[in-house]
Amino acid sequence: MSERVLLNLGPQHPSTHGVLRLVVELEGERVVNVTPVIGYLHRGFEKIAENRRYIQITPLTDKLDYVSSMANNMAYVKAVEELLGLEVPERAEYIRVIVLELQRIASHLLALGSIGNDLGMPFTLMMYTFRERETILDLFESLSGARLGYNYITIGGVMDDLPLGFTDFTLSFLRELRQKIEEYEDLVYDNEIFVKRTEGIGVLSPKDAINLGATGPVLRGSGVRRDIRKEDPYSIYHYFDWRIVTGKRGDCLSRISVWINEMKMSADIVEQAIENIPPGLFRAKVSRVVRPPEGEVYSRIESPRGELGFHIIGDGSTHPYRLKIRSPAFCNLSILPHLAKGVFIADLIAILGTLDPVFGEVDR
Amino acid sequence: MFPLNLEFYLSLLENPLFRGLAGALGVITVISLAVLILIWAERKFVARLQHRYGPNRAGKYGILQTLADGLKLFLKEDILPEKAEKYAYTLAPILCFSLAMLPFVAVPVERNIVVANLNAGILFILAVASLSIIPVIMAGWSPNNKYNLIGGIRSAALMISYEIPAGLAVIGVLVLSGSLNMIDIVEAQRDGWFILPQFLGFIIFITVSFMESARPPFDLPEAESEIVQGWTTEYSSVKFALLMLGEYTHAVFTSVLIAILYFGGWMGPLFDSPFWLALKTLVIMLFLMWVRASVVRIRIDQMVSFGWKFLIPLSLLNILIAGAIKVF
Amino acid sequence: MKISAKTIILEPLAVTIRYLFKKPVTVQYPEEKLEISERFRGFLSYNYEVCTACLSCERNCPNQCIKIKSRKENKKRIVEEFLYFAGRCMFCGICHDVCPTKPKSIHLTKNYELADTSRESLVFDLKKFYYRGD
Numbered sequence: 001m002s003e004r005v006l007l008n009l010g011p012q013h014p015s016t017h018g019v020l021r022l023v024v025e026l027e028g029e030r031v032v033n034v035t036p037v038i039g040y041l042h043r044g045f046e047k048i049a050e051n052r053r054y055i056q057i058t059p060l061t062d063k064l065d066y067v068s069s070m071a072n073n074m075a076y077v078k079a080v081e082e083l084l085g086l087e088v089p090e091r092a093e094y095i096r097v098i099v100l101e102l103q104r105i106a107s108h109l110l111a112l113g114s115i116g117n118d119l120g121m122p123f124t125l126m127m128y129t130f131r132e133r134e135t136i137l138d139l140f141e142s143l144s145g146a147r148l149g150y151n152y153i154t155i156g157g158v159m160d161d162l163p164l165g166f167t168d169f170t171l172s173f174l175r176e177l178r179q180k181i182e183e184y185e186d187l188v189y190d191n192e193i194f195v196k197r198t199e200g201i202g203v204l205s206p207k208d209a210i211n212l213g214a215t216g217p218v219l220r221g222s223g224v225r226r227d228i229r230k231e232d233p234y235s236i237y238h239y240f241d242w243r244i245v246t247g248k249r250g251d252c253l254s255r256i257s258v259w260i261n262e263m264k265m266s267a268d269i270v271e272q273a274i275e276n277i278p279p280g281l282f283r284a285k286v287s288r289v290v291r292p293p294e295g296e297v298y299s300r301i302e303s304p305r306g307e308l309g310f311h312i313i314g315d316g317s318t319h320p321y322r323l324k325i326r327s328p329a330f331c332n333l334s335i336l337p338h339l340a341k342g343v344f345i346a347d348l349i350a351i352l353g354t355l356d357p358v359f360g361e362v363d364r
Numbered sequence: 365m366f367p368l369n370l371e372f373y374l375s376l377l378e379n380p381l382f383r384g385l386a387g388a389l390g391v392i393t394v395i396s397l398a399v400l401i402l403i404w405a406e407r408k409f410v411a412r413l414q415h416r417y418g419p420n421r422a423g424k425y426g427i428l429q430t431l432a433d434g435l436k437l438f439l440k441e442d443i444l445p446e447k448a449e450k451y452a453y454t455l456a457p458i459l460c461f462s463l464a465m466l467p468f469v470a471v472p473v474e475r476n477i478v479v480a481n482l483n484a485g486i487l488f489i490l491a492v493a494s495l496s497i498i499p500v501i502m503a504g505w506s507p508n509n510k511y512n513l514i515g516g517i518r519s520a521a522l523m524i525s526y527e528i529p530a531g532l533a534v535i536g537v538l539v540l541s542g543s544l545n546m547i548d549i550v551e552a553q554r555d556g557w558f559i560l561p562q563f564l565g566f567i568i569f570i571t572v573s574f575m576e577s578a579r580p581p582f583d584l585p586e587a588e589s590e591i592v593q594g595w596t597t598e599y600s601s602v603k604f605a606l607l608m609l610g611e612y613t614h615a616v617f618t619s620v621l622i623a624i625l626y627f628g629g630w631m632g633p634l635f636d637s638p639f640w641l642a643l644k645t646l647v648i649m650l651f652l653m654w655v656r657a658s659v660v661r662i663r664i665d666q667m668v669s670f671g672w673k674f675l676i677p678l679s680l681l682n683i684l685i686a687g688a689i690k691v692f
Numbered sequence: 693m694k695i696s697a698k699t700i701i702l703e704p705l706a707v708t709i710r711y712l713f714k715k716p717v718t719v720q721y722p723e724e725k726l727e728i729s730e731r732f733r734g735f736l737s738y739n740y741e742v743c744t745a746c747l748s749c750e751r752n753c754p755n756q757c758i759k760i761k762s763r764k765e766n767k768k769r770i771v772e773e774f775l776y777f778a779g780r781c782m783f784c785g786i787c788h789d790v791c792p793t794k795p796k797s798i799h800l801t802k803n804y805e806l807a808d809t810s811r812e813s814l815v816f817d818l819k820k821f822y823y824r825g826d
Contacts, residue, residue: 007510029514029664056754059784120580120661124708127414131717142729145800151784159789160731183707190703193581194660288748288790345514346584346663415711416718658704 018359092157107304157283216306222250387479460499460610507598515595525671532679550629573618749787
């Protein structure tokens with residue numbers, strides 16, 4: 001009876017969030033060992049970046065974590081600005097914060113919809129959350145001109161100013177969002193089967209989370225209060241009044257509750273930013289040919305998945321010498337073998353869903 | 365060639381073999397038609413619950429969508445995996461479809477319209493419904509594929525959890541009606557549908573019917589997000605169509621059974637007619653679809669413990685209640 | 693095992709049934725189309741009368757979608773051919789951003805229905821395009 005079976009949850013699968021291959025060793029219905037095999041979406045991003053100018057790399061960073069493009073843009077642009085020693089005008093910083101927090105809401109909506117799909121509620125939760133995400137994508141389209149690969153945050157500020165009516169529309173959308181979040185909470189917390197499928201599954205203790213290098217909602221779901229926006233503040237997050245959101249038990253349900261509560265916190269931040277936005281320039285004057293001095297920088301931001309870091313080594317020319325990306329989904333995915341010892345297959349899928357990998361970022 | 369006098373044909377009508385064949389043909393046609401229409405209704409209804417349209421391109425309101433899907437499946441390549449057990453692999457879909465239709469011959473649609481009026485009707489029906497696990501296990505084992513195997517074994521585990529509560533819940537109804545004959549069970553509901561005295565039994569039986577027809581939240585054998593297509597993974601083309609139709613027919617059958625056992629079958633406010641039976645079945649099927657759109661899948665160990673630790677004690681309690689009602 | 697009928701089944705049912713009576717949110721393409729904003733980045737449009745053939749767009753395009761052939765004529769450069777490889781373009785808008793002329797010679801229009809049957813048909817000579825009055 002204790003015969004081990006090797007099951008291949010192949011790259012084409014209805015619910016690994018992208019192209020991931022999991023080689024699962026099963027004993028009955030219990031998982032003994034799981035090995036993720038990645039690389040099916042590798043596009044050689046870091047090598048391509050060595051042959052492009054700094055301004056040409058910005059739209060390429062959009063395609064890394066294609067679900068939250070603004071965060072990728074911001075991480076890269078912040079690194080280049082640190083290399084250049086550039087000062088960004090204050091209005092641009094406010095617009096950046098608004099856009100980043102709206103992007104966080106959109107990304108968590110997608111994660112919530114996907115976990116509903118994985119657990120067996122076909123498309124219901126996904127349709128509801130995607131309806132809100134569509135409104136955010138429409139907002140971003142009126143701002144930047146594209147729905148998914150924005151190329152909006154650039155070196156020196158943002159590409160274009162806020163259009164007319166943007167602030168009013170955003171405020172009304174956020175009011176509606178709070179009501180809809182209550183609806184999602186009903187479908188999640190008040191649904192006994194959902195709770196039984198996610199409570200106590202995939203428990204990550206705080207010590208393990210820190211030692212294994214988890215960041216983002218995975219880390220905060222275990223109760224550790226660490227957020228780069230408070231630890232290593234960038235942009236103007238210290239102007240606003242907000243708190244770090246943590247979960248209680250470190251299981252799947254805590255991570256899902258971190259997503260939901262972070263959405264509410266982001267909505268608060270956006271409202272505060274819209275009220276206090278000053279007039280001014282939206283982009284600093286940058287020479288068309290960006291030639292940073294020789295140097296190296298590692299800069300990181302809190303993307304919706306965790307700590308996204310860019311390490312750039314410049315050699316004084318218009319092309320970077322080396323560009324390395326620290327991707328949060330990659331580091332969070334490496335926790336999967338540790339969490340998946342002794343669970344059922346059904347739980348494996350639930351745990352993978354709450355780790356929230358996006359394969360554009362894992363494979364680059 | 366054929367004798368043309370009227371008496372021959374009238375005598376045919378009395379011939380039991382002829383009546384049996386005609387009845388079987390009638391059952392197959394009516395049920396197939398009903399299943400095709402219900403599949404379309406399910407897709408539209410579940411879509412509306414999810415705030416979207418359903419299929420609306422194939423024919424007006426997408427009515428021809430089921431036909432289009434069936435046609436597509438028929439035109440696909442029929443595969444036979446190399447290391448599969450040939451005979452079990454081919455036999456499983458055929459058995460699935462036919463065993464799903466078989467219980468309908470004992471189901472009466474009106475006081476005098478039934479293909480086979482068996483005195484132990486309900487016993488026959490439950491027995492044949494239990495047989496429907498055989499093609500599932502055959503389909504799980506024969507293609508020599510791990511996904512199929514996991515689905516088939518889960519189905520077997522599901523079955524041991526629901527069979528006992530199903531039988532026990534039906535015993536509650538039998539206590540109140542006093543006979544195993546299906547027609548008598550419906551006639552005994554003249555004074556009040558069995559749902560009122562047997563509400564607990566109804567709850568148990570409807571939960572069991574979810575498990576029996578592998579509908580969400582108990583759709584582990586074909587859990588799409590974990591094991592691709594579950595126990596039907598290696599099947600394609602006509603065999604797959606037969607398996608799917610057989611499963612859906614099973615769901616329709618459990619709804620009909622609930623309508624007869626608990627909701628008074630063909631009895632209506634003004635007159636008795638098979639139309640009421642169809643309407644009640646439709647309402648129960650709509651409830652099944654509604655639940656499908658709203659809940660997540662339950663896990664296998666939770667489901668087995670649910671069946672044994674919760675449903676069986678409750679159904680024993682239900683029998684006690686039925687006995688008490690009958691006595692007082 | 694604590695089970696309450698309300699949470700196990702009634703609450704989710706109550707949430708979903710409300711949507712049965714609302715109008716669905718899907719947009720039936722191609723009969724209905726989504727509204728596009730003013731800043732939408734679609735197909736390129738090129739104005740060769742304002743262009744000074746500085747080749748900034750060609751040099752700064754991340755995917756090398758633009759190829760310009762120009763010649764010098766009395767101290768001014770005029771453009772002979774402006775090849776635009778629409779199949780490679782990712783509509784990022786950098787060519788529009790770095791164009792130095794006022795008003796800009798490159799704009800991105802709202803046209804996104806660009807599907808075609810072969811790769812070669814996606815190469816456009818935008819100088820002729822403009823000249824034809826498109």
